[in-house]
Amino acid sequence: MKSLADVARLAGVSKATASRALSGTGYVSERTRLLVTQAALDLGYVASTNAASLVTGRTRNIGVVSPYINRWFFAEVIDGVEEALLEDGYDLTLYRLRGDADQRARVFDYFLVRKRVDAVIAVGMDFASDDVGPLFSLRKPVVGVGSQLPGATTVGIDDIAASRLITRHLIDLGHRRILHLGGPIDGTATAVHSRRREGFRLEMASAGLSEGADVAPCEMTTAEAYTAVLEFLERAETLPTAIAAASDEVAVGAILAARTRGLTVPEDLSVIAIDDHPLSALFDLTTVAQAPSKQGRAAARLVLGILAGATPTAPGLIAAPLEITYRGSTAAPSSTSR
Amino acid sequence: MKSLADVARLAGVSKATASRALSGTGYVSERTRLLVTQAALDLGYVASTNAASLVTGRTRNIGVVSPYINRWFFAEVIDGVEEALLEDGYDLTLYRLRGDADQRARVFDYFLVRKRVDAVIAVGMDFASDDVGPLFSLRKPVVGVGSQLPGATTVGIDDIAASRLITRHLIDLGHRRILHLGGPIDGTATAVHSRRREGFRLEMASAGLSEGADVAPCEMTTAEAYTAVLEFLERAETLPTAIAAASDEVAVGAILAARTRGLTVPEDLSVIAIDDHPLSALFDLTTVAQAPSKQGRAAARLVLGILAGATPTAPGLIAAPLEITYRGSTAAPSSTSR
DNA sequence: GCGATGTATGGAACCGGTCCCAGAGACGTA
């Protein structure tokens, strides 16, 4: 491998001058600049970012932490982040960080031990406030996406508000017995699904409908939702007239389960959700759009801005506006089921 | 940030000894080893991989290139790769590499220019043989997953064989007019969807059914497949009795489109596909399972093995065995439609 | 007692860049 010294020698200049010529910093005459770039080209010279970051302390590399990479929201966010980083010539190092037991340990091992990221973007990480300590002890910019990161700027939507919004819509349509679907029951209160469930509870309560509020917990996947809804319908005494789902993926499971049970949507059962997953259009699902890849881009921009010297925004949620995309899965409850 | 020199000073030894003590190489007495590790602990010392790799030339970092990260197969593979790498303490740097125009340029820019990966795993990259040049010029291990990489070891399934298998199953059931669904028409011949289409053609031809073979191209997404099938059914003179889909995601689009048109599966239309996507169980879809996350793991293992000194396996496909998972979406054509 | 071998340690070169600082011309100005 050719090094900068080789280039400098061929160009007949010093290492220092060669470095300046290639990086474009400091004073270099046009003539020598051409000389050096030509020499670099001739030798097929490629710079070592390692060596550079050793002295500059900057790696042009961003760490992305996410509990999943094979679920829609997370994958979309990462996609957006990657795109934005690429535009600025940054690399993305991916860490899947799931579970709780080894969570801290891994944060320590893989971020503290190796100091090769300039900043961290945490995607949908459900960190408790005492868990983020190690993350911040890096003294590097940290930005969250999706679930809110205590003490850090987070881009996303207000999950409680979004859930209240869809619940409200069902209530406004005339529904009184509503099932909230999705999210394991043992999640922390700050988890996205917990907050969406909380929003549902709050809205039902404020409408005086706590009696009609029911909850079916399940993992946030279509398959789990399908069986959860099937089981719920099995043992329910009075059926709900509507489902407020924690996500589109879960809602699709509900719709499929309803079909299996011979219920039609929305006549027998209205379904509404949050996300605007690409499948939701196919299932004619009313939902609240959130564009995760845009959130990813925004988070990346934020981080790059801070690295470029911008003053960091105050910790807290940078919330995207909420708007319902009305489709055919919601309607007033039919008179018979009322 | 504390450096090795600080640790050495505190422990009262030289940098060299401290390095040996912490890395566990060479001769170090038990006593000084404890001394050094304790000093490192006290100071909260974290080693700089950058500095280390500068001299060793190894980064403990693997580059993963993939055209998508938000599609099931790719996300699953990356997930598997990440998991396997993590176990060995390797990092994963992700590069999304799509399109063709800037494809080469990016490979050059982001791999050659920065020499900070030890090896490359190319996930579902549809590289033409003259496109892989830059990739191999890195002189680093390269392993492919999914679509076959000319000149490199690739783990995956034999797409042509898989497609022949599902087509054969339909033929064996008695179907004579079969539609192949999925994959843009302009893809290169080596692309996964092209090869699956090719497998379909071959099997139909070898059964003397070229007449009954029809093709509906579309992007490999559920939504695109949905509209493609709808349009196809619109203008088809005689309807096919079965669909061989290039992927489960596409097959789900077909099933939904069939439902929209009032066709029932499998009575009016059999559907079979390849992948065993989690949704396929919900849609009762007969399919050929491939476990992408396992493929990812396997590829990572392969790469780690080579880096550990194992002799690289010969270029070519390491194919997983093919087996149909029989579910309810396939049946003999009904007598009326026959 | 002596050389060979094994264990333990330190000094210093080295990886490949960046950047501070000194110095040399060129040019403008008092």
Added chain:
DNA sequence: TACGTCTCTGGGACCGGTTCCATACATCGC
């Protein structure tokens, strides 16, 4: 003429580790 300023270049320290080599001592066989 003398001096300040600007442009351009090179020398060399430095980032933070790893590793080669030399040295020192202990042990062992003969």
